[in-house]
Amino acid sequence: MISTASVPFPNRTDVIIIGGGPAGMSAALVLGRARRSVLLIDEALPRNRVTRESHGFLTRDGIEPFELRRIAREQIAAYPSVQFVQGAVLKAEGSDGDFQITTAEGEIYLCRKLLFAVGMKDLPMNIEGLESVYGKSAYVCPYCDGWEMQDRAIAIIAEGKHALHLVRTVAGWTDDLALFSSGDTLSDEEKEELRIRNIPLYESPVRQIFSEEGETKAIRLEDGTEIARSAIFFAPHLAPGSDVPAVLGCEAMESGAMIVDEMGHSSVAGVFGAGDGASQKYQLSLAVAAGSMAGVGINVELLESDWQQKIHI
């Protein structure tokens, strides 16, 4: 295990944060400033590591994802009660006020409150060549990367209810669209919506993406057809960054993300969630905001508990 701790750190902290992305570090900043002892454990495998630039986050438009993390860590370093450890949390046990965390490296840490900021992860992609263009000319969120792909010949790869929604959204960034949606999951009305706008629909499954240095060139279908395209937006298949919250008993949405309230409380006392892994909307600014709220939510509970301990009669 690599610890960045420069001073001996207690094995039992007020809070353990699992996940050191924008959500986890935003919570760490709030809690550090509230003089809480915090251990942040991060595997450092965020979903957006495939992309070269992050967009739309005020004052940081176009920043490289790990540069944003570096700046955050540099600023949090001003608060010595926050320490970082690189590692993967495998297990969480215990109850409110008394949790125990075990990492893949066999380290055990204790804390009063737990925050999961574990993000989401992409499930394996079953289209040959998609990983080579992901984050370079294939994206999942037009608000994040639509500007850079504007006016290109864009392929939308999506099925079911997401398909037409994604087409209609990306239509704000280009007039040259084609939908690749296998399995005949579109209704006749949806197909008609595409037809009257001259948006081609390909229903044979996508088998391969041809590209050069990350730039999409063409899409090959199962029936052998090849269609020239220069960018892709697709609906990814996702799972939570970690299954530890589910094992602890935290209620989850259909996507597997934790169900939390505005202050990050999960259905399990003392366990909080923030960021993509506790949301249906994936944006840096929202993850930062959720982490901040969870930091406050955690501190409110700790303040209350400490306040009760101060009674001397």
Ligand SMILES: Cc1cc2nc3c(=O)[nH]c(=O)nc-3n(C[C@H](O)[C@H](O)[C@H](O)COP(=O)(O)OP(=O)(O)OC[C@H]3O[C@@H](n4cnc5c(N)ncnc54)[C@H](O)[C@@H]3O)c2cc1C
């Ligand atoms: C390709 C792509 C491009 C994007 N571009 C943009 C953009 O331009 N603008 C924008 O606003 N948003 C963008 N996003 C979305 C943005 O990246 C996320 O909303 C944001 O990173 C979520 O932050 P988070 O802290 O919740 O999760 P993450 O950033 O995913 O961080 C979660 C962290 O938790 C760690 N972790 C998970 N499980 C464990 C465990 N068991 N133990 C220890 N650590 C663990 C992970 O390794 C990771 O480091 C993009 C996403 C993708 C996939």
